Amino acid sequence: MKLGVFTVLFSEKSFEQMLDDVAAAGLDAVELGTGGYPGNAHCDPDVLLEDEGKLKAFKKAVEDRGLMIGSLSCHGNPLTPDTAFAKESRELFQKTVKLAEKLEVPVINCFSGTPGDHEGAKYPNWPVAPWPNEYREVMEWQWKEKIIPYWKEAGQFAKDHQVKVALELHGGFSVHTPATLLRLREEVGEVIGANLDPSHLWWQGIDPVAAIKILGRENAIHHFHAKDTYIDPEQVNMHGLTDMQSYANLQDRSWIFRTVGYGHSMQEWTNMISALRQFGYDYVVSIEHEDAMMSIEEGFQKAVENLKPIIIREQPAEAWWV
Template structure:
């Protein structure tokens, strides 16, 4: 396994400065945003598409520092009930898949999206309870009419371009658990997998180690985000795991994102790394830093330091003792 970083946290830095910073910290990969929620500070999608000269210059800057691109990321909601929003996300995804093929990047990360409650809705509707029965009927409609058709088509496009899709299991979207990911993958094909981020599993009450085992057995882990979550034992009974307070209200929230080692100890992260190796994921661990208690630089630096203690980086050999 190798350390990488989702470079959106360095959006204020220039392209060259960002690459130098990442390389100087001993990382081996960058995950680049092409638009949508992450923005495209370091990957001008339209400029790079179909321009072999610009692509070669772009890749040369990365490779000359001993880095590679682990994924292109275009998180958005292509199932949004407002057509203009959905179309923008859909076009971005198609362009990102095209660029990934041209740059020989193996994975495109995004969200599954979430539809509304009808073709006339204005906002997404995320059902989280099977009763009253209205919610179950809504969920069935969403998957049958929106989720399955869209992602089956995208899965075919991704497969034709020899690129994998990493869906982040994130609350508020149709695919947010290992079960919903496998449900979609069964219909949409093996190009669809997970960009597995433990931080979003912890607040849902899902053990990331077991999630890795579940998805790893299905060869459904396409990319991995390293981000931590701290659960507040005092605020949790008040607000529950679906706490809707802004992330900025850190004193009052039931849970909050933290950098690696500040939500769960390094033994937990060592178990995560070991289980990734156990199920055959031996690729990039991409740091995502959204810790409201630390600066960008400190949160990133501590994530690197802590992950370097538990990362399993050397190639696996035969068991000499067995």
């Protein structure tokens, strides 16, 4: 395995300074945002796709520091009823796929998107209860008319360019659980897999180790985000796990994002890393820092310090004891 970081947290730094700092921290890989929600501070597809010289210099800058580009990320909502943002998200997806192919990056990360509840909808609709029955009817309409048709086309586009699509299992989007990921994968093919982020599984009540086993058996984990979540039992009793308060409301929320090891024990993180190895994932563990209780540098450094000792880097030895 390799240890990397989603560099959106260093967006205020220049590309070269960011790479220097990542290399100095002893990491192996960078995950670069190409637009959408993460922005494109370090990786603008329009620039790199149009200028072969800049593309080569870009790649060389990474490689000269002993780093690799583990993934490109273009999180948006290609299914939203907001036609302008949907168009932007779809075009960004295609540009990111093309750029990944040119950079020889095997995977891109994004969201599945969330449609509206009918053709004339104004906003996305994320139904999460089977009753009253109209909620389930909305969900089935979304899958049949929007989700599956779009991703069949987008998945084929990615496959044609030798790039895998890692969908982040994130609440608020149609693909947010192992079951919804596998449903889409069955329709679209193995080009679709998970960007498995345990922080979003914990607050949904999903055990990340169990999710790794479920998806790993299907070879359906394409990427992994290292981010933690602290769940406050007292506030869960007040607000439930679908807490709609601002992430900035740290004292009253039922859960908040934390850096690695500050929401769950390092034993749980060790169990996840071991499960990844056990079920076939041997790629980048990419740190995502969204801990509102720590500075960028402190949150990043603590994640690095906690993950370095538990990453399994080497291939296992033959079972000589058998």
